[in-house]
Amino acid sequence: MWALAAAGGSRGDAEPGRPHSRPRHPGTRTMLPLLLPLLATAHGLVRLAYAPTLAEETLGGLTTTSTFTLEQPRCVFTEVRDDAIIWLVVAVPEAVPSFNDSVEPGTPERAFQRFPAGAPAYMTLNTTLPNYPCPKPTGEITVLRVGSETACAGSETRPTCNGPLPGPGPYRVKFLVLEGSEPVAETTWSKPITLRTARQPGSIPAAGSGRSAAMIALTAILSILFAVLLAGLVAMLVFWGSDAYGGSSTFSKPEAVTVQRYNTHHVYDQPAARL
Amino acid sequence: MAKSGDGIHILQGLLVFGNVVIGMCGIALTAECIFFVSDPHGLYPLLEATENDDIYAAAWIGIFVGFALFALSILGIIGVIKSKRTLLLVYIILMLITYAFEMASCITAATHRDFLTPNLFLKQMLEMYRKSEPINNNDKWMTEGVTKTWDKLMLENQCCGVQGPTDWQEYMSAFRTTHSDADFPWPHNCCVMDAQGSPVNLDGCKLGVPGYYNSNGCYDAISGPMNTHAWGVAWFGFAILCWTFCVLLGTMFYWSRIE
Numbered sequence: 295m296w297a298l299a300a301a302g303g304s305r306g307d308a309e310p311g312r313p314h315s316r317p318r319h320p321g322t323r324t325m326l327p328l329l330l331p332l333l334a335t336a337h338g339l340v341r342l343a344y345a346p347t348l349a350e351e352t353l354g355g356l357t358t359t360s361t362f363t364l365e366q367p368r369c370v371f372t373e374v375r376d377d378a379i380i381w382l383v384v385a386v387p388e389a390v391p392s393f394n395d396s397v398e399p400g401t402p403e404r405a406f407q408r409f410p411a412g413a414p415a416y417m418t419l420n421t422t423l424p425n426y427p428c429p430k431p432t433g434e435i436t437v438l439r440v441g442s443e444t445a446c447a448g449s450e451t452r453p454t455c456n457g458p459l460p461g462p463g464p465y466r467v468k469f470l471v472l473e474g475s476e477p478v479a480e481t482t483w484s485k486p487i488t489l490r491t492a493r494q495p496g497s498i499p500a501a502g503s504g505r506s507a508a509m510i511a512l513t514a515i516l517s518i519l520f521a522v523l524l525a526g527l528v529a530m531l532v533f534w535g536s537d538a539y540g541g542s543s544t545f546s547k548p549e550a551v552t553v554q555r556y557n558t559h560h561v562y563d564q565p566a567a568r569l
Numbered sequence: 570m571a572k573s574g575d576g577i578h579i580l581q582g583l584l585v586f587g588n589v590v591i592g593m594c595g596i597a598l599t600a601e602c603i604f605f606v607s608d609p610h611g612l613y614p615l616l617e618a619t620e621n622d623d624i625y626a627a628a629w630i631g632i633f634v635g636f637a638l639f640a641l642s643i644l645g646i647i648g649v650i651k652s653k654r655t656l657l658l659v660y661i662i663l664m665l666i667t668y669a670f671e672m673a674s675c676i677t678a679a680t681h682r683d684f685l686t687p688n689l690f691l692k693q694m695l696e697m698y699r700k701s702e703p704i705n706n707n708d709k710w711m712t713e714g715v716t717k718t719w720d721k722l723m724l725e726n727q728c729c730g731v732q733g734p735t736d737w738q739e740y741m742s743a744f745r746t747t748h749s750d751a752d753f754p755w756p757h758n759c760c761v762m763d764a765q766g767s768p769v770n771l772d773g774c775k776l777g778v779p780g781y782y783n784s785n786g787c788y789d790a791i792s793g794p795m796n797t798h799a800w801g802v803a804w805f806g807f808a809i810l811c812w813t814f815c816v817l818l819g820t821m822f823y824w825s826r827i828e
Contacts, residue, residue, distance in 0.1 A: 354734055354777025361750070361754075439776060458751035
């Protein structure tokens with residue numbers, strides 16, 4: 295089951311001073327959830343080794359400047375009743391060590407509208423186990439978008455609003471299962487999630503006008519050609535002004551060339567006269 | 570005499586041919602520049618908003634230069650055939666003036682094309698797209714032009730932003746001040762639309778699920794037509810000017826050899 299496979303990489307939050315019947319090393323971390331029910335039943339709280347993670351990287355909107363997207367906790371809460379409510383807890387990292395599971399959601403201490411100054415953590419996205427059916431169907435994208443409800447973000451009457459996050463964070467989240475007002479199960483805290491920060495458009499470097507080689511070549515060649523033509527025009531006008539131009543190399547106009555008919559001195563008349 | 574008679578006829582023939590080609594190229598230049606000025610891709614508002622629309626000025630000059638080239642080529646043909654010095658002098662001087670204008674058009678088109686970089690359009694898009702409070706009427710006109718153009722661009726080319734939808738996330742924008750990030754990580758025109766013009770899956774689009782939003786940038790759709798426009802004006806004009814240079818040199822030589 296993939297949820298437990300993920301536990302191998304989660305941060306172990308085992309309480310110090312608790313005796314273990316076998317030595318712990320990384321390979322046996324997956325055995326921890328089997329031990330925990332024995333230990334946790336004494337406290338009434340099942341602590342699962344699963345840690346909430348961001349959804350897959352191919353999503354373009356995985357983290358934006360005020361929202362982030364988590365993978366749904368499928369096949370994680372195996373021993374939870376169907377009528378228990380699973381909450382998502384969002385907290386600033388400073389509130390994680392001193393977080394009290396027993397504070398009820400909807401109270402001012404856990405109200406979204408007071409986060410983060412007046413309430414270091416808030417609880418939202420409450421649902422029941424049938425909404426996270428196991429196993430996860432292949433090919434489906436099962437995500438939870440934190441920060442998608444904008445309508446209730448300002449109204450104090452909805453303290454469990456899934457409103458947009460007020461800043462870039464970082465934030466840590468976990469799932470908490472409540473039966474009535476009694477916490478029965480929780481996951482470990484996620485790694486800190488940092489959102490994007492938007493820069494001002496003024497910081498975009500002003501369009502650098504690099505002169506391309508093509509433009510320089512074009513300008514240079516055209517300028518040279520134009521200069522040659524102007525020089526030619528000047529030469530033309532100078533030579534037009536000077537009358538000394540002319541001579542044997544001029545082309546005569548075709549109509550100026552006329553063949554002069556030379557009349558010979560009655561050469562052809564004489565033979566006519568003989569007859 | 571016969572030799573120079575042949576020579577003159579050959580030169581005349583060459584000059585007439587040269588002028589015919591100039592005339593045809595002039596008509597082609599006019600047609601090409603009219604096509605560019607008509608802005609078939611609807612990108613003019615983007616240039617107008619940058620206040621750097623000189624490639625359009627270059628195209629306008631091209632229209633008139635093309636027509637002038639056509640008219641002058643006819644004058645040139647008549648002058649060469651009739652071998653009249655004054656006519657040819659007028660032809661040469663007017664051609665040089667037209668040459669200067671066409672040179673200006675080519676250099677303007679080539680130079681101003683270099684200004685049109687992705688950052689220029691990115692900055693303009695972020696500052697003007699859906700800007701809600703324009704300063705004055707001119708700003709309002711340009712803002713509306715930019716908004717309409719971008720909406721059309723994103724719909725027709727299935728693209729988003731200049732380099733991608735992350736442009737809307739990485740930078741603050743006028744759009745962001747009126748549209749919250751949670752509801753509009755990017756404009757809804759970036760979503761894949763159905764036949765009725767509404768997003769196929771708005772949640773998928775907001776999440777950025779591949780297939781429900783346009784993940785590529787629009788820069789290619791902008792720079793492609795603008796490059797064609799600028800290079801078309803600049804390099805075709807350059808080719809015409811090179812040919813005209815040869816014809817004018819030949820005409821000057823011819824002029825100097827006739828009485």
